[in-house]
Amino acid sequence: IFSKASISLEDSGSSSETDEDEQPVRRQEGSTDLSAEYWGIQKLAKYVKGGDPTATLIALCSMRDFNLSEETCQLAIKDTGCLEVLINLLDTEEIKCQTGSLKILKEISQNILIRHAIADLGGLEIMVKILDSPDTDLKCLAAETIANVARFKRARKTVRKHGGIKKLVSRHENLYPCHMLIFVEKNRSCLLESISVGSSYQAKDTETVRCAALALWSCSKSTKNKKAIRKAGGIPLLARWLKCSHANILIPIVGTLQECASEPSYRLAIRTEGMIENLVKNLSSEHEELQMHCASAIFKCAEDEEIRDLVRKHEGLQPLSALLDKSENKQLLAAVTGAIWKCAISRENVLKFQEYKTVETLVTLLTDQPEEVLINVIGALGECCQEEENRGAIRRAGGIAPMVDLLTTTNPALLVNVNKAVGGCAMEPENMAIIDSLDGVRLLWSLLKNPNPDVQSSAAWALCPCVENAKNSGEMVRSFVGGLELIVNLLKSKDKEVLTSVCAAIANIAKDQENLAVMTDHGVVPLLSKLANTNNNKLRRHLAEAIAHCCMWGSNRVAFGETKAVAPLARYLKSKDPLVHRATALALYQLSEDPNNCVTMHENGVVKLLLAMVGSTDDTLQEAAAGCIANIRRLALATEKAKYG
Numbered sequence: 107i108f109s110k111a112s113i114s115l116e117d118s119g120s121s122s123e124t125d126e127d128e129q130p131v132r133r134q135e136g137s138t139d140l141s142a143e144y145w146g147i148q149k150l151a152k153y154v155k156g157g158d159p160t161a162t163l164i165a166l167c168s169m170r171d172f173n174l175s176e177e178t179c180q181l182a183i184k185d186t187g188c189l190e191v192l193i194n195l196l197d198t199e200e201i202k203c204q205t206g207s208l209k210i211l212k213e214i215s216q217n218i219l220i221r222h223a224i225a226d227l228g229g230l231e232i233m234v235k236i237l238d239s240p241d242t243d244l245k246c247l248a249a250e251t252i253a254n255v256a257r258f259k260r261a262r263k264t265v266r267k268h269g270g271i272k273k274l275v276s277r278h279e280n281l282y283p284c285h286m287l288i289f290v291e292k293n294r295s296c297l298l299e300s301i302s303v304g305s306s307y308q309a310k311d312t313e314t315v316r317c318a319a320l321a322l323w324s325c326s327k328s329t330k331n332k333k334a335i336r337k338a339g340g341i342p343l344l345a346r347w348l349k350c351s352h353a354n355i356l357i358p359i360v361g362t363l364q365e366c367a368s369e370p371s372y373r374l375a376i377r378t379e380g381m382i383e384n385l386v387k388n389l390s391s392e393h394e395e396l397q398m399h400c401a402s403a404i405f406k407c408a409e410d411e412e413i414r415d416l417v418r419k420h421e422g423l424q425p426l427s428a429l430l431d432k433s434e435n436k437q438l439l440a441a442v443t444g445a446i447w448k449c450a451i452s453r454e455n456v457l458k459f460q461e462y463k464t465v466e467t468l469v470t471l472l473t474d475q476p477e478e479v480l481i482n483v484i485g486a487l488g489e490c491c492q493e494e495e496n497r498g499a500i501r502r503a504g505g506i507a508p509m510v511d512l513l514t515t516t517n518p519a520l521l522v523n524v525n526k527a528v529g530g531c532a533m534e535p536e537n538m539a540i541i542d543s544l545d546g547v548r549l550l551w552s553l554l555k556n557p558n559p560d561v562q563s564s565a566a567w568a569l570c571p572c573v574e575n576a577k578n579s580g581e582m583v584r585s586f587v588g589g590l591e592l593i594v595n596l597l598k599s600k601d602k603e604v605l606t607s608v609c610a611a612i613a614n615i616a617k618d619q620e621n622l623a624v625m626t627d628h629g630v631v632p633l634l635s636k637l638a639n640t641n642n643n644k645l646r647r648h649l650a651e652a653i654a655h656c657c658m659w660g661s662n663r664v665a666f667g668e669t670k671a672v673a674p675l676a677r678y679l680k681s682k683d684p685l686v687h688r689a690t691a692l693a694l695y696q697l698s699e700d701p702n703n704c705v706t707m708h709e710n711g712v713v714k715l716l717l718a719m720v721g722s723t724d725d726t727l728q729e730a731a732a733g734c735i736a737n738i739r740r741l742a743l744a745t746e747k748a749k750y751g
Contacts, residue, residue, distance in 0.1 A: 143172050144182040151186040159200055166206035174213035180220055183210070189220070193229040201241055208236075208247035215254035225261045234270040246317040249274065253320035262328040265321075271331060274318045275338040312352055319347070319358035326365040335362075336371060345379040353393045360388065360399040367406035376403070377413050386422035389429065394438050397429060401441035405482075408448030417445075418455050427462040436476055443471070443482035450489035456496070465496050469505035477517050484512060485523040491530035497537055506531060506540045513549040518558040525550065525561070529568030538575040542582065547572050551586050554593060559601040566596070566607035573614040580618030590615070590624045597633035602642055609634070609648035616655035626659050635669035643683045650678060650689035657696035667703045676710035679719075684727075687719060691730035698737035708738055 153165035169188075172179045183189055195207040211229070214220045224230065233255075236248040252270065256262045265271065322340065325331045335341075347359050363381070366372040376382065385400045404422065407413045417423065426449070429442040446464065449455045459465065468490075471483045487505065490496040500506065509531065512524045528546060531537040541547065550572065553565035573579045583589060593615070596608045612630065616622040634656065637649050653671060657663045666672065675697070678690040694712060697703040707713075712734070719731040 141178050143176065143179050147172060147179055147182040147188070148186050151183075151188045151191075154188055155191050159203060162195070163202055163206055166203070166210065169210060170206070170213075174210060175216065177217060180214040180217040183214055184220060184223055189214075189223055190227055193224065193227050193232065196229065196232040196236065201244060204236070205241075205244055205247060208233075208244065208251055212247060212251045212254065215251055221255045221257060221261065224255050225258075225264060230255055230261055230264045230270075231268050234265060234268045234273065237270065237273040242314055246313055249317035249321040253317070253324045256321065256324040257327075259328060262325050262331055265325055266328075266331050266334050271322070271325060271334040271340075272338045274321050274325075275335060275340040275343065312355055315347060316352075316355050316358065319355060319362060323358045323361040323365065326362045329369070332366045332369050332372065335366065336369075336375075341372065341375045341379065345375070345381050348381055348384045353391065353396055356388060356391075357393070357396050357399060360385070360396060360403060364399050364403035364406060367403050373407050373410055373413065376407055377410065377416065382407070382413060382416040382422070383420045386417060386420040386425070389422060389425040394432065394435055398435075398438040398441045401426065401429065401438070401445045405441055405444035405448055408445060408451070411452060414449050414452040414455060417449055418452070418458060423449060423455055423458045423464075424462055427459065427464045427467065430464070430467045430471070433471065433475075436479060439471070440476070440478045440482060443468070443479055443486060447482045447486040447489065450486050453493070456490050456493055459490060460493070460495060460499075465490050465499045466503045469500060469503040469508075472505060472508035472512070477515075477520055480512065481517070481520045481523055484509065484520065484527050488523050488527035488530055491527060491533075494534070497531050497534040500531055501534070501537050501540065506537060507544060510541060510544040510546040510549065513546060513553065518556075518561050521553060521556070521558075521561045522564045525553065525564035525568040529564075529571055532568065532571040532575055535575045538572060539577070541572065542576055547576065547582060548586060551589050551592070554596060559599065559604050562596065562599070563601065563603040563607040566593070566604070566611045569611045570607075570614050573611070580621055583615055583618065583621055584624070590621060591628045594625050594628040594630050594633065597630070597637065602645055605637060606642070606645045606648050609637070609645065609652040613648065613651040613655050616652065616658070619659065622656060622659045626656070626662060630656055631662055631665045632669045635666060635671035638671045638674035640674075643681055643686050646678050646681065647683065647686045647689045650675060650686070650693040654689065654693040654696050657693070657699070663697055663700040663703065666697055667700055667706065672697055672703050672706040673710050676707055676712045676715075679712065679715040684724065687722075688724055688727040688730070691716065691719060691727050691734065695730040695734040695737070698734045701741050704738045704741045707734070708742075713738060 147169060150165045150169050153161050154169070169183075174180065183192070192207045192211055195203045196211075198204060211224065215224060230252065233248040233252050237245055239245050239248075252265060256265050322335060326335060344359055344363055347355060348363070350356065363372070363376065363385075367376060376385075382404075385403050388396055388400045391397055391400075404413075404417060404426075408417060417426075423446075426442055426446050429438065430446075432442075433439055446459070446468070450459060465487065468483050468487055471479065472487075475483065487500060487509070491500055500509075509524060509528055512520065513528065515521060515524070528541060528550065532541055547569070550565050550568050553561055556562055556565070573583060576582050593608060593611060596604060597612075599605055599608070612625065612634075616625065634649060634653055637645065640646060640649070653666060653675070657666065672694075675690055675693055678686055681687065681690075694707060694716070698707060716731040716735050719727055720735070722728045722731070
């Protein structure tokens with residue numbers, strides 16, 4: 107009879123081969139307050155070390171009578187040199203001694219110091235060998251102990267290097283018919299038939315799968331091991347066992363899947379092997395740990411649009427919304443809110459969340475939650491508030507104030523999501539009034555100073571609707587001391603997204619003449635011109651818009667020509683992006699008010715490209731193209747008249 111190996115939730119988070127390893131904390135030596143259990147184990151140690159097989163077995167059984175989950179007992183085994191003996195016993199042919207040793211090692215390997223010591227003493231290599239044993243019980247114990255020990259990078263690597271992944275997953279040709287998952291998979295039809303009669307055959311085989319899955323779960327926290335599991339044929343087996351009804355099997359199976367879902371190849375398999383349906387089904391399980399891992403798997407997979415659609419198709423959005431009520435379980439809540447966030451990237455899913463009143467529930471989670479939950483909650487609201495109805499729902503639920511409060515946090519990932527959510531809400535004038543009254547715009551502006559480029563760019567994007575929808579926005583912007591100089595200086599950034607977002611913000615700010623005059627004094631024209639030779643279409647679009655609006659002050663049109671911005675802009679018309687065409691035509695139209703710029707445009711073949719756009723169905727593009735051609739034509743006529751009288 108085997109007890110369930112409890113892989114704690116703190117050990118279940120994703121990591122990779124390059125992650126920081128767990129570091130064992132060295133205990134202080136020389137403590138005199140040793141318990142009776144410690145001395146009891148020390149007395150048994152000599153029989154474990156020096157007795158014959160019978161005495162050793164009796165000593166092992168007696169040792170198991172102690173509470174091996176207590177640190178005192180665990181360290182007593184280590185301090186007395188018993189750990190080395192236990193590992194040596196694994197390399198014998200005495201199955202009873204091997205079993206007794208593994209039962210003890212399985213319990214004490216919950217201790218981080220013991221885990222590292224087992225790895226240092228070569229215990230993992232021997233346990234991997236035991237996976238070849240014809241004794242099913244022994245294999246199960248070895249797999250469970252591997253599951254405990256392989257919680258740090260070096261141990262996971264050892265398991266892989268010695269063929270442990272393949273043995274846990276696939277056929278072994280020379281010994282027993284097969285190993286672990288495949289062994290049970292080949293007998294699965296018998297297993298399913300035996301469930302109704304509760305046979306011991308079924309119990310033993312489910313235990314085999316559970317133990318193998320636990321070991322794979324621990325190993326799957328390393329990137330190279332994820333690849334090894336896939337190469338060993340683990341994905342189809344995980345897919346099949348995902349259909350079973352045993353929670354103690356499903357938890358490590360789904361745990362392994364959610365670890366591996368960080369890899370694109372696994373996300374593809376999860377979609378093509380039909381696993382989403384079963385992940386959705388198990389969201390309604392009575393086991394919260396299983397629900398958590400299913401939600402976490404969806405969280406990681408829902409980066410892909412097709413998977414988001416499958417979650418909706420299999421009616422997974424409603425149970426995800428319902429699980430928000432289990433707010434006392436923070437790990438479950440983090441996984442569920444993460445899944446909702448990623449699913450909300452698709453508009454069709456947002457409309458479903460509106461039906462389930464998910465937005466209103468998410469607003470209640472904006473306070474008194476750990477950062478991991480807040481990042482996901484605010485991320486979900488940021489996606490949902492792209493819909494007008496949800497922007498109103500957030501306001502009516504009292505969500506604006508806690509959102510603005512989160513602008514004062516320091517976590518970059520949280521700030522990026524908060525910026526997007528606040529910016530989304532600011533598209534509604536009524537919301538914008540609240541944001542302004544709470545000093546939200548000033549807080550956004552201050553985030554432009556944040557050293558993280560993602561925070562800078564998301565803050566600049568959020569400022570665009572704020573400036574656009576605020577009453578007296580020009581005066582509001584001028585009230586931020588040094589604000590205009592700050593945003594102009596961000597045009598010196600090396601980050602493309604920062605440059606793009608800042609250009610978009612400048613295009614909005616420049617609509618106010620006084621602000622445009624101040625930005626001109628701070629050198630906005632040469633800085634924008636320096637960016638003109640870009641091939642990034644998103645940057646091209648917003649840069650052209652900024653240039654178009656900045657032409658409206660003084661001699662800026664002439665200055666753009668002098669700083670060589672016109673010729674690169676002309677090349678933008680060859681882009682395949684219609685939004686780039688529109689913004690470029692507007693910029694060229696404004697620049698064409700200067701004769702020298704017209705000459706440059708003509709030399710760069712602008713007229714032919716603009717003529718094709720005069721027939722566009724986009725009225726703004728059509729008018730700008732026609733206006734620019736007219737200015738060039740007028741200059742040509744004036745030149746001809748001056749030349750020939």
